[in-house]
Amino acid sequence: MKVDQISIFIENKSGRLAEVTRVIGEAGVNIRALSLADTSDFGILRLIVDKADLARDVLKDKGFTVNKTQVVGVEVPDRPLGLSRILQVLDESRINVEYMYAFVERCGENAVIIFRFDNLEEAIEALTANGINVLPGERISGM
Amino acid sequence: MLWNDEFETLPREAIESLQLKRLRQTLERVNATVPFYRESFRKSGVAPDQLKSLKDLERFPFTLKQDMRDNYPYGLFAAPLEQIVRIHASSGTTGKPTVVGYTRRDIEIWAEVMARSFAAAGAQKSDVIHNAYGYGLFTGGLGAHYGAEKLGASVIPMSGGNTRKQIMIMEDFGSTVLTCTPSYSLFLAETVRELGKDIRNFKLKTGIFGAEPWSEQMRDQIEAALNIKAIDIYGLSEILGPGVAIECVEAQNGLHIWEDHFYPEIIDPQTGDVLADGEKGELVITTLTKEGIPLIRYRTRDITRLIAEPCLCGRTHKRIERLSGRSDDMLIIRGVNVFPSQIESVLINIEEIEPHYLLIVDREENLDTLEVQVEVNERAFSDEIKVLQTLSNRIRGEIKDLLGITCKVRLVEPKTIARSEGKAKRVIDNRPKA
Numbered sequence: 001m002k003v004d005q006i007s008i009f010i011e012n013k014s015g016r017l018a019e020v021t022r023v024i025g026e027a028g029v030n031i032r033a034l035s036l037a038d039t040s041d042f043g044i045l046r047l048i049v050d051k052a053d054l055a056r057d058v059l060k061d062k063g064f065t066v067n068k069t070q071v072v073g074v075e076v077p078d079r080p081l082g083l084s085r086i087l088q089v090l091d092e093s094r095i096n097v098e099y100m101y102a103f104v105e106r107c108g109e110n111a112v113i114i115f116r117f118d119n120l121e122e123a124i125e126a127l128t129a130n131g132i133n134v135l136p137g138e139r140i141s142g143m
Numbered sequence: 144m145l146w147n148d149e150f151e152t153l154p155r156e157a158i159e160s161l162q163l164k165r166l167r168q169t170l171e172r173v174n175a176t177v178p179f180y181r182e183s184f185r186k187s188g189v190a191p192d193q194l195k196s197l198k199d200l201e202r203f204p205f206t207l208k209q210d211m212r213d214n215y216p217y218g219l220f221a222a223p224l225e226q227i228v229r230i231h232a233s234s235g236t237t238g239k240p241t242v243v244g245y246t247r248r249d250i251e252i253w254a255e256v257m258a259r260s261f262a263a264a265g266a267q268k269s270d271v272i273h274n275a276y277g278y279g280l281f282t283g284g285l286g287a288h289y290g291a292e293k294l295g296a297s298v299i300p301m302s303g304g305n306t307r308k309q310i311m312i313m314e315d316f317g318s319t320v321l322t323c324t325p326s327y328s329l330f331l332a333e334t335v336r337e338l339g340k341d342i343r344n345f346k347l348k349t350g351i352f353g354a355e356p357w358s359e360q361m362r363d364q365i366e367a368a369l370n371i372k373a374i375d376i377y378g379l380s381e382i383l384g385p386g387v388a389i390e391c392v393e394a395q396n397g398l399h400i401w402e403d404h405f406y407p408e409i410i411d412p413q414t415g416d417v418l419a420d421g422e423k424g425e426l427v428i429t430t431l432t433k434e435g436i437p438l439i440r441y442r443t444r445d446i447t448r449l450i451a452e453p454c455l456c457g458r459t460h461k462r463i464e465r466l467s468g469r470s471d472d473m474l475i476i477r478g479v480n481v482f483p484s485q486i487e488s489v490l491i492n493i494e495e496i497e498p499h500y501l502l503i504v505d506r507e508e509n510l511d512t513l514e515v516q517v518e519v520n521e522r523a524f525s526d527e528i529k530v531l532q533t534l535s536n537r538i539r540g541e542i543k544d545l546l547g548i549t550c551k552v553r554l555v556e557p558k559t560i561a562r563s564e565g566k567a568k569r570v571i572d573n574r575p576k577a
Contacts, residue, residue: 005526007524007525007526009519009524009531009554009556010556011555011556011559016556037528039528039531039532041553041554042531042553042554042555044526044527044528044531046526063556063557063558064556065519065520065521065524065556065557066521066524067521067524067525067526069526098527099527116526116527
């Protein structure tokens, strides 16, 4: 139920983002989803890719600071209040969302949102108990 | 271990009477042979025969680094060039280098005090000394080399640079003692890790580090990273080079200054007044046996204090406390005196960052700014922004607590701060020069 996400420390200077995408691209890694969180000095690039371990290794070899964490991909009905209902479930279960970002591809009629929770297990339990579809990791990285 | 039992344990009265005799000879020598000193003694109304006690030296004028520059290159030499067998020079980052010359006897004495220093650090004949101080105009390489040979150890003249080869030699040749700058030792340790080697398979047991100020916390880090005992050595090319003072392995508490060859004083850097033993101020050294370029009351710009209490190792020579910085390195930021070593002492206790840093001082709208650049390592890195922000806030807070000034902390990618193979460059001051 969990998806591997790699995150990369990026200094706020020109060319760094291009370098990351070049390094993993040349290794044959395909990006499935991404988000960039930034401050004035540095940013954190978070990626869902088809080959997370390979991406991490090639980036480390190039001297990047890389971290692998687990996130959850949730199927969200593509209609008004679709996301709202999911967030309400999480709120009622007192689960904190650290951050979230949308997936590029759709899953059938539904959109996919990546969530980072402080407590992954509880979050998955609360979502599935409320009939919300949490996508298997292989499915996400293979999309 | 004592190298020269007799001289290293001379009773205090004997040291002092030897110092007085040698001081008088040195004053007479420079008065007779160096026009600069003859003139400066005359201006101050002093003469060598007025020195009746060690305390009388206080009346003699100081020698400054600028005096050496003004007399570039050979103006302060007290021996003719046919007696000079070696010339060294300081790096001279600001203008002309300062030049020093050694007679054959100077070289022998240098080897003697350096051999004593090695022995004080626990090195002996059976050791393999890996000398990674630079060989060349810099005094570090050759100074340590001659001392190691005098000791009878096997010396590997590595010089600086070519870090991977250094590590191969260190491992294959079974180096037991490493001599280099403290910052380079950390770079070596980092490279050992990167090469996937286990430091416990090396035979290294002692490191003798000097040529730049380093903190007690940095010592702990070096000792852990290289699995060695790290000993602090002090010297400066103007006075001799390495081997002016060293910590004994027994106490590792202050550096014994070889008082039969160097006469130390501590002064108030503002007024020039001599301070009592134990008080902190600028170290001033007079050479007692040097022939090539004897210096009278040379202002080292190094801040320390003299420890006169006997040491448990049995040596009777006074100690200087580990340096808290050079008055040259001191930055004045918004009116606050800041030594890079103080900031280092904060950074080195934060395990989420690497022990490499750079201070950038600038001026914006007439206000000094300080930026501290530190490298994030994998232990600190998280996919959450707030974790990194907490880290930089913590660093800023600790620096503020220690120095009372607010700085900007910039987290940078690993390995982006230049590693040095000699003296580390820790400060970039972009403020317009007054």
